[in-house]
Amino acid sequence: MTNARLSEHLGMSETPCWRRLKRLEESGVIEGYQANLNRRKLGLGxxxxxxxxxxxxxxxxxxxxxxxxxxxxxxxxxxxxxxxxxxxxxxxxxxxxxxxxxxxxxxxxxxxxxxxxxxxxxxxxxxxxxxxxxxx
Structure with a gap:
């Protein structure tokens, strides 16, 4: 999700939203990002x-x-x-x-x-x- 969309979703302006996101990443609350894959479509039944x-x-x-x-x-x-x-x-x-x-x-x-x-x-x-x- 883009920062603009996230800030809109949270009802806050973009700059404070970006700063808060960076703080969460730096403090380790957000450890990373991932795509959710369908294991069956990857052949893992x-x-x-x-x-x-x-x-x-x-x-x-x-x-x-x-x-x-x-x-x-x-x-x-x-x-x-x-x-x-x-x-x-x-x-x-x-x-x-x-x-x-x-x-x-x-x-x-x-x-x-x-x-x-x-x-x-x-x-x-x-x-x-x-x-x-x-x-x-």
Missing amino acids: VMAFVQLRCSEHDQAATAEFQRIVQTTPNILSCHNTTGADDFLLIVVARDLDDYSSFVDSTLRRLPGVTSIRSNLSLKEMKASSKLPVAAR
Whole structure:
């Protein structure tokens, strides 16, 4: 959105709007901008929620686990969680064969992984990265 359109939408003049936007970027509140892509139109028909349990939690194993997760494009997000499992991943793949191959070639090779449980998404009812920020 252009600054002119944003300032009009917010009901403020362009210069203060631009300054406020720059402050939000510089303070890290706005981390970046992205295009929202349709994964199915890109050939990624499978989305899986993967719960991992690990036996190793030392610094070296954790660092290697993190490195692999952060550099693997099929893993959209990874969260260290409470409960029975240690991590929750969101993973995309072309189809079930591709996902099966991903489990064998990547997830089973992560350091210390002792359990992998996958839940496949049957229907995506909501997908958003918008945060519930109150209007100011």
